[in-house]
Amino acid sequence: MAEIVLETKGLTKYYGAKPALDHLDLRVPRGCICGFLGRNGAGKTTAIKLMLGLLAPTAGSASLLGCDSTALTPAIRQRIGYVTEGHRLFRWMTIGRLEEFQKAFFPGQWDSRLFADMIEYFELSKKQKIKHLSNGQRAQVSLALALAPNPELLVMDDPTLGLDAAIRRQFLEGMIELITRQGRTVLFSSHILADVERVADRIVVIDKGVLRADCSLEQFRTSVRKVVVYFENSAPADIELAGLLHFRRSERQLELTLVGVGDAEVADWARQAGAGRFDFVEMNLEDQFIEFTAPAHRRRLFQWEKA
Amino acid sequence: MRFLALLRKELRESLPWLLLAGLLLLGVGLLTVHYEARFAHMRHQHWSSHSGLGPGEVVNTYDLVHSPHLAWVAMWLAFIAPGLGLVLGICHFWVPLFARTWSFLLHRSTSRMSILAAKLAAAILGFLISPGLVWTGLYWYACRSGLLIPEPIQILVAGWIYIVIGLVVYLGTALSALSTARWYTTRIFGLAFAALAAFLILVQWHLGWVFALAVLAIAILFGQTVAAFLSREF
Amino acid sequence: MALWMQISSGSETPIYQQLVEQISGAIARGELRTGDKLPAVRALAAELVINPNTVARAYTLLEQSGLVTTKTGSGTFVSDPALRQVDAAQINTLAERMDTLISRAVNLGLDRSALMALFEKRLEKFAGTLDKGKAENG
Numbered sequence: 248m249a250e251i252v253l254e255t256k257g258l259t260k261y262y263g264a265k266p267a268l269d270h271l272d273l274r275v276p277r278g279c280i281c282g283f284l285g286r287n288g289a290g291k292t293t294a295i296k297l298m299l300g301l302l303a304p305t306a307g308s309a310s311l312l313g314c315d316s317t318a319l320t321p322a323i324r325q326r327i328g329y330v331t332e333g334h335r336l337f338r339w340m341t342i343g344r345l346e347e348f349q350k351a352f353f354p355g356q357w358d359s360r361l362f363a364d365m366i367e368y369f370e371l372s373k374k375q376k377i378k379h380l381s382n383g384q385r386a387q388v389s390l391a392l393a394l395a396p397n398p399e400l401l402v403m404d405d406p407t408l409g410l411d412a413a414i415r416r417q418f419l420e421g422m423i424e425l426i427t428r429q430g431r432t433v434l435f436s437s438h439i440l441a442d443v444e445r446v447a448d449r450i451v452v453i454d455k456g457v458l459r460a461d462c463s464l465e466q467f468r469t470s471v472r473k474v475v476v477y478f479e480n481s482a483p484a485d486i487e488l489a490g491l492l493h494f495r496r497s498e499r500q501l502e503l504t505l506v507g508v509g510d511a512e513v514a515d516w517a518r519q520a521g522a523g524r525f526d527f528v529e530m531n532l533e534d535q536f537i538e539f540t541a542p543a544h545r546r547r548l549f550q551w552e553k554a
Numbered sequence: 555m556r557f558l559a560l561l562r563k564e565l566r567e568s569l570p571w572l573l574l575a576g577l578l579l580l581g582v583g584l585l586t587v588h589y590e591a592r593f594a595h596m597r598h599q600h601w602s603s604h605s606g607l608g609p610g611e612v613v614n615t616y617d618l619v620h621s622p623h624l625a626w627v628a629m630w631l632a633f634i635a636p637g638l639g640l641v642l643g644i645c646h647f648w649v650p651l652f653a654r655t656w657s658f659l660l661h662r663s664t665s666r667m668s669i670l671a672a673k674l675a676a677a678i679l680g681f682l683i684s685p686g687l688v689w690t691g692l693y694w695y696a697c698r699s700g701l702l703i704p705e706p707i708q709i710l711v712a713g714w715i716y717i718v719i720g721l722v723v724y725l726g727t728a729l730s731a732l733s734t735a736r737w738y739t740t741r742i743f744g745l746a747f748a749a750l751a752a753f754l755i756l757v758q759w760h761l762g763w764v765f766a767l768a769v770l771a772i773a774i775l776f777g778q779t780v781a782a783f784l785s786r787e788f
Numbered sequence: 789m790a791l792w793m794q795i796s797s798g799s800e801t802p803i804y805q806q807l808v809e810q811i812s813g814a815i816a817r818g819e820l821r822t823g824d825k826l827p828a829v830r831a832l833a834a835e836l837v838i839n840p841n842t843v844a845r846a847y848t849l850l851e852q853s854g855l856v857t858t859k860t861g862s863g864t865f866v867s868d869p870a871l872r873q874v875d876a877a878q879i880n881t882l883a884e885r886m887d888t889l890i891s892r893a894v895n896l897g898l899d900r901s902a903l904m905a906l907f908e909k910r911l912e913k914f915a916g917t918l919d920k921g922k923a924e925n926g
Contacts, residue, residue, distance in 0.1 A: 279841070280839055296657070296787075296788075299657075299661055301656075301657055301660055301661075301787065301788045302787045302788075303785075303787055321556075321662075321663040321664050321665060322663070324661060324662065324663040324664075325663035327661070329657070329658075331654075331657040331658050331661075332654075335653060335654040335655045335657070335658055336655065337567075337653075337655060337658075338653060339566075339567065340563075347559070348559050348562075348563060351555055351556050351558070351559035352556055352559070352662050352663045352664065354555065416837060419837050420834075423833055423834055423837055423838070423839070423840070424834065426839070426840065427830045427833065427834060440798070441797035441798035442797065444797050444803065445795070445797040445803065445837060445838055445839075446837065446838065446839050447839060448839045448841040448842065465802065465804070465845070468802050529800035530800060531798050531799055531800045532798070533798065
């Protein structure tokens, strides 16, 4: 396995009596693009801020490029790019002045050409002030500021939130561009599952502060599956199947959401339960994510038919 | 290089307020000096024409004992300097909270201490130049321009004491801004301590005590601010 | 080489599989011929805005199925059909897939001749590759 560039061990953060993050153990190997997924309030921003040493952990630890997050040295920080939530930059600065500011912290590794090219591509001018830019333009400046120092590890906190499809695609292109250089790693949180599927090769899923998955995207795609089992008479009352996340029942069929259950195991179970036949339901990543993070005994939000 | 980038940023953010404070002080100062000079001249002429003495022969003792002109400017400074301290404190430590730029600022390839040091250096430099140099210049101008009778040095020192109080208020504001507690608990400490220190400094008669108290207040607030900044979560 | 690929994110079909299907489709239709070079992994990843590892995985799968060969240092090329090894299991999988399609056709009410006509019509798309193979074999 490749070298681990980002790792958390039992990372825990309490706000008052409530854990925002509960014993998070994750490892991101070098050279991948890792999609950091979780519903609103799942603890993604807390985790990212802990990784960057902006918050102090209640327990556990995080480390970036082998350096503990609570004591990141200037030399380590210089190898890390961080795109903050909402792309908050100094409003009074012009793009040019902001470049000068940022550049001072990446001596010898600032790609002025790339920055200028990106600003031109975005049809911006270095004379424009940040406060006069739209949200999308500010995000573009933020992307250029993050890529110009050619960071070894790039951490982005929901960089495409609220952006239009074209600018979102530019962020994806930026990530791919960075990752094709040797040894670069990206971790980004997002709610746009289609974007994550496109560029990520690993995903981390957290839910209510708890780690639910840390694996390759492909592994997630193949292990979270839904199967509809049809019965001749009535579906069994008890379902005992390892890997069952949750199920929905109608009179003669069962809809099971499974994790890490192979075809053969499903077939075995169906035979033992006396099922007639079963079909796997094709799901895209978004469906899988919704099923995966759904509560065990869920109800539909809008229940049209009377039960 | 990195520190200079930080210092430039902080100075540029402070600049409008430094200019405002400096221009206000300069305006009040020049107006007072020139108005007061003409007023004294008129008084002089009036008295000399009614006392039978020739021009220049009389020393106006009233003007010597009560020279209200620069004292009046110093009183303005007593409000301008702490006001500037409050505004700079808000500008350096509170605005980033509202603008949510702390995350961007803190992820720098430098120590957290130098990020704080740049802010403090900008404030000290600002205080030295904008009310400091302006005030000293005004004193010099009032004494040397020939428009006024030379002022006692105490008035210059009094102005500088107000400037130091401004710095105390700046640190107090910083400390309150950095606190994550509630206002009615420990968050008020920074501002309250600064106010108390300012009061205690102002009621002293001996320069030695003023100096001692100012150093003590600044040392306490500085230590607390550094500790708060280095351990704070953003 | 004109290789037009369209990746749809958010689809049920994983992206590497979309790539495999499109490239093997292009090979079957003769748009990609023996010896043609596939784009470099990084170049194709940048072009399609997808992860390079996804492209690499698709190329590996294509290589495993014998459609392409990778020569270290020079790239990935479409392999000679004569050299492709076809095993019974692959034929079997294909037959099962055909069953699914045939049952659909039967459900739609198509009879044998209509189904055959349809099959012939669809085969025309692949005429270039199929007939070339026949000429070489014959």
